[in-house]
Amino acid sequence: xxxxxxxxxxxxxxxxxxxxxxxxxxxxxxxxxxxxxxxxxxxxxxxxxxxxxxxxxxxxxxxxxxxxxxxxxxxxxxxxxxxxxxxxxxxxxxxxxxxxxxxxxxxxxxxxxxxxxxxxxxxxxxxxxxxxxxxxxxxxxxxxxxxxxxxxxxxxxxxxxxxxxxxxxxxxxxxxxxxxxxxxxxxxxxxxxxxxxxxxxxxxxxxxxxxxxxxxxxxxxxxxxxxxxxxxxxxxxxxxxxxxxxxxxxxxxxxxxxxxxxxxxxxxxxxxxxxxxxxxxxxxxxxxxxxxxxxxxxxxxxxxxxxxxxxxxxxxxxxxxxxxxxxxxxxxxxxxxxxxxxxxxxxxxxxxxxxxxxxxxxxxxxxxxxxxxxxxxxxxxxxxxxxxxxxxxxxxxxxxxxxxxxxxxxxxxxxxxxxxxxxxxxxxxxxxxxxxxxxxxxxxxxxxxxxxxxxxxxxxxxxxxxxxxxxxxxxxxxxxxxxxxxxxxxxxxxxxxxxxxxxxxxxxxxxxxxxxxxxxxxxxxx
Numbered sequence: 001x002x003x004x005x006x007x008x009x010x011x012x013x014x015x016x017x018x019x020x021x022x023x024x025x026x027x028x029x030x031x032x033x034x035x036x037x038x039x040x041x042x043x044x045x046x047x048x049x050x051x052x053x054x055x056x057x058x059x060x061x062x063x064x065x066x067x068x069x070x071x072x073x074x075x076x077x078x079x080x081x082x083x084x085x086x087x088x089x090x091x092x093x094x095x096x097x098x099x100x101x102x103x104x105x106x107x108x109x110x111x112x113x114x115x116x117x118x119x120x121x122x123x124x125x126x127x128x129x130x131x132x133x134x135x136x137x138x139x140x141x142x143x144x145x146x147x148x149x150x151x152x153x154x155x156x157x158x159x160x161x162x163x164x165x166x167x168x169x170x171x172x173x174x175x176x177x178x179x180x181x182x183x184x185x186x187x188x189x190x191x192x193x194x195x196x197x198x199x200x201x202x203x204x205x206x207x208x209x210x211x212x213x214x215x216x217x218x219x220x221x222x223x224x225x226x227x228x229x230x231x232x233x234x235x236x237x238x239x240x241x242x243x244x245x246x247x248x249x250x251x252x253x254x255x256x257x258x259x260x261x262x263x264x265x266x267x268x269x270x271x272x273x274x275x276x277x278x279x280x281x282x283x284x285x286x287x288x289x290x291x292x293x294x295x296x297x298x299x300x301x302x303x304x305x306x307x308x309x310x311x312x313x314x315x316x317x318x319x320x321x322x323x324x325x326x327x328x329x330x331x332x333x334x335x336x337x338x339x340x341x342x343x344x345x346x347x348x349x350x351x352x353x354x355x356x357x358x359x360x361x362x363x364x365x366x367x368x369x370x371x372x373x374x375x376x377x378x379x380x381x382x383x384x385x386x387x388x389x390x391x392x393x394x395x396x397x398x399x400x401x402x403x404x405x406x407x408x409x410x411x412x413x414x415x416x417x418x419x420x421x422x423x424x425x426x427x428x429x430x431x432x433x434x435x436x437x438x439x440x441x442x443x444x445x446x447x448x449x450x451x452x453x454x455x456x457x458x459x460x461x462x463x464x465x466x467x468x469x470x471x472x473x474x475x476x477x478x479x480x481x482x483x484x485x486x487x488x489x490x491x492x493x494x495x496x497x498x499x500x501x502x503x504x505x506x507x508x509x510x511x512x513x514x515x516x517x518x519x520x521x522x523x524x525x526x
Contacts, residue, residue: 003114010098027090030083045083049140049161052076077141084137091128094121136161179266186262190226190255197222197248204240211235226252282332286312291352293338293368294359295322298384298405302358303331316343339371349376357383357399362390366397373398438467439514441505441522448521449505455495462517464509469493471503 013019028035055072097120105112128134140161202218211234221234225248236242289312292299306313315326315333326333336343357368369383383399385391391402443449459466468491
C-alpha cells in the first residue's frame with residue numbers, strides 16, 4: 001500500500017509542471033546566488049533577524065507591548081519556521097529517488113523495496129538537517145519559547161543566522177573549509193602546547209603565585225599567552241615560568257603567522273573562482289552589453305570609448321597580466337577561456353549586442369569566431385584581421401564584420417595627405433569632445449518615417465544632414481547604390497525615395513538634434 005502511494009505521488013509530481021516550477025522558484029530564492037530576487041530575500045531576512053534580536057534584548061528589562069509580542073511570536077517565528085521547512089523541502093528531490101528505484105526494480109524484475117526507499121528519503125533529509133546552517137536555523141526558532149528561560153541562550157543563533165545571507169562571509173567560510181586539514185592540524189598542535197604550557201606553569205607556580213589557584217587558571221594563562229593577548233591578570237613570578245612565557249609568546253607569533261599564511265594561500269587559490277562568480281553575477285544583471293574577446297591596444301581604445309559613453313561591456317582574455325591591466329583601468333574583465341562551455345553558459349547571449357574578437361593573432365581570432373558563432377549563431381560578431389589575407393577565413397568562420405586595422409590606417413593616412421582639411425573635419429566629428437556626430441535612424445513600424453518620401457521629412461528643419469539611406473529593397477529609380485550585405489546604400493538619395501520599415505537613415509548633426517528627432521519622430525510614435 002505504501003509502495004503504491006509513493007509511486008503514484010512520485011509520478012504525479014514528475015508530470016506536474018506547476019509543482020516543478022514552484023520548487024525551482026523556492027530553490028532559486030533560497031540557494032541560487034545569481035537569481036535576481038535572492039538579494040531582496042536575503043536583505044529581508046537580515047532585517048527579520050536583527051529586528052527579532054532587538055525585541056529579545058528589549059524584553060530582558062522591559063515588558064513587551066502587544067504589537068511587539070505578536071510580531072516576534074507569530075510573524076518572525078512563522079517566517080523562520082516556513083523558511084526552515086522550505087529549505088528541507090528543496091534540498092533534494094524525493095520523486096527522483098522513488099522513480100529511480102522503480103526503474104531499477106522493473107529492469108531487474110524484482111519487488112519494489114519500500115523500506116530501502118524510506119530509509120533513503122529519511123537519510124537524505126537528515127543529511128541536510130545535520131548541516132551547521134540547518135542546525136542554526138532550527139535553534140534560531142527556539143527563542144520564541146522564551147517562557148522557558150533556558151531557550152533565551154539560543155538568541156545568539158539568530159545572529160549566526162545572518163551569516164547565511166551574507167555572501168562575503170559564506171565565501172570566507174568556504175575558503176577556510178578548503179584548508180580544514182591544515183587548520184585542524186594547527187589547532188591540535190596549539191591545544192597540545194597549551195596543555196603542556198599549562199601543566200609546566202602549574203608545576204612551577206602553584207603555591208608560589210597567588211593568581212594560580214588550580215589547573216584551569218594555568219590553562220587559561222597558557223592560552224592567553226600563546227594567543228599573544230597578555231591580559232596581565234596572571235603573571236609568572238619564577239624564572240622557569242618566565243622562560244616558559246617567552247617560549248609561548250614566540251610560539252604564538254609563529255602560529256599566528258602560520259594561520260595567516262594558510263588563509264592567504266586559500267584565498268589565492270579561490271580568488272579566481274570568487275572572481276568568476278562575481279563576473280557571473282554581473283553578467284546576469286547586464287541586459288544589453290558587448291562581449292569583447294582579447295585585450296589588445298584596439299580593445300583598450302574601444303573599451304575606453306564604451307566607458308565614456310556608459311556602454312556596458314565585459315572583456316575576456318586568458319592572459320592574467322592583460323586582465324590585471326584591464327581591471328586597473330576600471331574595465332570589467334575576466335581571465336577565462338571563452339571557448340569553454342562552462343564560461344559560455346555564464347553569458348546570456350540574448351542580451352549580447354555584439355561579440356567583438358580583437359586579439360592580435362588572426363589564428364586565435366579565427367578560432368574564437370568559429371567557436372562563438374557555433375554556440376551563439378544569432379549574435380552579431382565583429383572581428384579584426386591583422387593580415388588582409390585572413391579576412392575571408394574569419395568571415396567564413398562566422399564574423400558579420402571583419403576589419404583590418406592596417407588597411408584602415410593606410411586609408412586615413414592617404415586621406416590626410418590628399419585632403420588634410422577634410423581629414424581634420426572628419427576626425428573632429430568622431431572625437432568624443434565633439435557635439436557633432438554621425439548616427440543611424442532606423443525606420444520603425446508605425447513611426448512617422450514609415451511610408452514617407454525623403455522629401456517629406458524636412459531634415460534641415462531639425463538641423464540634420466542626410467548622408468544616405470540603407471534599404472532592404474533596391475530602388476529602380478536610383479543608381480548611386482553600394483551593396484552592403486544583402487542591403488543597398490543610397491548616397492545622397494533623391495527626394496522621391498520611399499522609406500519602408502527596416503530602412504536606416506545615416507545622418508550627421510548635433511547630438512542633441514539627433515536624440516530629439518529619434519525620440520519624437522521614431523521611438524515615441526512607433
